[in-house]
Amino acid sequence: MFPHERVLIRRGPESGLPIIVAVHSTALGQALGGCRMKEYPDWRDGLEDALRLSAAMSEKCALAGMPHGGGKTVVVTSSSFDRTAALHDVGTVIEELNGLYATGPDVGTGPADMLTIAERTSHVFCRPADSGGSGDSSPATALGTVAALRAVCAILSGQSAINTTPPARNVANSGLPGAAGRTLAGRSAAESTLAGQSAAEGTLAGRSVAESTLAGRSFAVLGLGHVGKRVARLLAEAGAKLVVSDIDPARREVAAELGATWATPDECLTAEVDVLVPAALGGLLTPAVVPALRCTAIAGPANNQLDAPSTADLLHARGILWAPDYIVSAGGVLRATAVELHHETPAQVTARLNGIATTLTAIFETAERKGITPAAAAAAEAQRRINPTSDRGEAE
Numbered sequence: 001m002f003p004h005e006r007v008l009i010r011r012g013p014e015s016g017l018p019i020i021v022a023v024h025s026t027a028l029g030q031a032l033g034g035c036r037m038k039e040y041p042d043w044r045d046g047l048e049d050a051l052r053l054s055a056a057m058s059e060k061c062a063l064a065g066m067p068h069g070g071g072k073t074v075v076v077t078s079s080s081f082d083r084t085a086a087l088h089d090v091g092t093v094i095e096e097l098n099g100l101y102a103t104g105p106d107v108g109t110g111p112a113d114m115l116t117i118a119e120r121t122s123h124v125f126c127r128p129a130d131s132g133g134s135g136d137s138s139p140a141t142a143l144g145t146v147a148a149l150r151a152v153c154a155i156l157s158g159q160s161a162i163n164t165t166p167p168a169r170n171v172a173n174s175g176l177p178g179a180a181g182r183t184l185a186g187r188s189a190a191e192s193t194l195a196g197q198s199a200a201e202g203t204l205a206g207r208s209v210a211e212s213t214l215a216g217r218s219f220a221v222l223g224l225g226h227v228g229k230r231v232a233r234l235l236a237e238a239g240a241k242l243v244v245s246d247i248d249p250a251r252r253e254v255a256a257e258l259g260a261t262w263a264t265p266d267e268c269l270t271a272e273v274d275v276l277v278p279a280a281l282g283g284l285l286t287p288a289v290v291p292a293l294r295c296t297a298i299a300g301p302a303n304n305q306l307d308a309p310s311t312a313d314l315l316h317a318r319g320i321l322w323a324p325d326y327i328v329s330a331g332g333v334l335r336a337t338a339v340e341l342h343h344e345t346p347a348q349v350t351a352r353l354n355g356i357a358t359t360l361t362a363i364f365e366t367a368e369r370k371g372i373t374p375a376a377a378a379a380a381e382a383q384r385r386i387n388p389t390s391d392r393g394e395a396e
């Protein structure tokens with residue numbers, strides 16, 4: 001069966017650029033997914049990206065427990081183009097869908113661009129806060145990533161439920177009295193968290209747990225963009241050891257500022273660390289790369305990290321724990337909907353971001369119990385939620 005509900009490909013009436021909107025699924029509700037603006041060798045490469053990324057958004061929303069499906073917009077840019085015209089075209093194409101899909105920021109776009117899109121459609125998240133939106137989603141994506149990293153490190157320390165000891169359940173905001181107390185303890189810290197500040201670390205799961213989980217652990221953060229830079233900073237503040245890298249040599253300053261070791265992207269990818277944190281573009285984990293890896297686990301916010309689903313098996317065979325990227329990176333879309341649709345308080349949003357750790361821990365447990373990869377466990381669980389009547393065989 002063709003997996004996508006609807007794919008629109010339009011020549012933008014104002015820009016002349018290819019505008020691609022892929023709606024993968026609306027089974028759980030309105031499809032969500034950011035607007036990527038990027039040069040591609042050919043528009044068909046942009047189409048392929050839209051198809052893969054929108055499918056991943058369905059899994060992301062389902063596993064984040066959101067009543068939403070997955071979609072994605074791709075604008076295939078050229079070396080010089082009229083940005084306003086292109087964004088207007090995005091709005092015009094999204095408006096055609098009558099609310100079946102709403103967009104948000106992604107690689108190559110930000111809150112100001114969402115305001116331009118909003119001149120043609122109301123189905124857009126993350127306009128700047130002073131224009132009525134929830135603003136930049138990257139601080140929340142970074143916080144969700146750090147929650148996921150705590151879950152991963154709890155597993156590495158043998159604290160997790162996989163080893164049947166309770167601490168990770170508390171970390172993961174399970175609803176136990178202790179966990180709830182921790183989560184709600186730092187309301188003001190939670191507020192600064194959402195403004196992108198790092199006091200968050202203690203708020204998320206209780207300072208002592210967070211410190212014991214992340215402190216002294218080593219991480220290689222690959223990509224210091226909006227999200228990667230914030231993740232690196234949160235980890236540094238939690239007392240982690242860091243190797244960082246970016247294709248832009250100017251970002252070396254971030255390494256100096258954080259007391260991190262600067263490396264080339266290749267060195268970073270194969271650094272000997274506890275956790276590799278992919279925070280740049282996808283497709284970095286390939287059969288050629290897997291044998292060279294020297295990390296114990298991989299968890300980061302980059303979308304579509306695996307070049308192909310079977311690469312998850314290669315990682316598993318090497319004993320490397322891979323956290324499905326679409327679980328790790330759900331913080332941005334979680335916060336945007338929590339704030340804009342549900343008008344939640346910062347403490348409620350923080351609890352949702354912590355939920356990423358709970359979800360990830362549960363997926364690791366299921367994978368362990370069934371002897372399958374976390375990728376397979378996550379895919380089966382997403383499928384079960386999206387399409388409850390047809391999960392026969394999938395989970396086995």
Ligand code: PHE
Pocket residue numbers: 032033034035102103104105106107125126137329330332333336337
């Ligand atoms: N880039 C975001 C993601 O992949 C997309 C997004 C953010 C969509 C916020 C809607 C709202 O999750």
